Amino acid sequence: MRRLRSARATSGSYTNCWDTARVGDDVAKSVAELGAGRLDASLANRVIYADALGRGLGVVEAKKSGPAADEVRALAQEVAGILEL
Template identity: 55%
Template sequence: MAGTVITVAQQKGGAGKTTLAVNLAVALLKRGASVALLDTDPQGSLGRWFMTRRETLGEAGLEFSTSSAWGVSYEVEKLKKLVDVVIIDTPPKVDSDLRPALREADMVLVPISASLVDLWATEGVLDLARREGKLPKLVLNRVKRGTRLDAEVRTAAEQLEGELIAPVLAHRVVYAETLGQGLGVVEAVRRGPAHDEVEALLDVLFARS
């Protein structure tokens, strides 16, 4: 795990990039890993979460940095010397600015919110990742299990040039609530389905037996 770089990318805004990034980061912390978050999105949602976390807990417990698209390589080089895992949150667009974050990644995660519009937007990310020699892992987000749309999106996602991850993140209020508190769902007072979803995702990404 040492020095692993995870890039979270998606062309469609609102797909859950920041939610995925922070929940993976917090879950990794809970497992004893050291983590850094790198925000390359000018909207700064990840930075606001980090500052809220400091206000809530007093100490964030992880490293945080920001970067322009073309400063990614420099920041990643520094952060990899400090932590086990670097997680990069990227802007909701697909152009040459995304390439440095993809190039640095050991693992590319593409969250797909449960809609066909999000699915269509994914193709641009996958194409750019392929040009950088990366095979992204697709994570279904805001899933409403048992619905016709869920089945349609899942079937269509299986046809994309990426690895569809079995664990999904369901449509749950707790993800938004904890994000607004500067926390991850695994830090919620009571363990619940969202906690188990994030842990299952982490198990698959890092192949814990």
């Protein structure tokens, strides 16, 4: 796993967060090494994903509209197109 970096919040306290730019670069590199195609749709790092999972729900079940629901629908539509469903 990537190391966590410390980010100073406006309150002056420190919190741990992922260095998401580096994680994204690592994922892109791994995809290229596999020779796999990259999807146009992507999922951002959103709290709703963890919240929905913790409640035993999918994102669209937890909140039918919003950016996360739009991302999941776009991803499902793109995968369905690849699988010719």
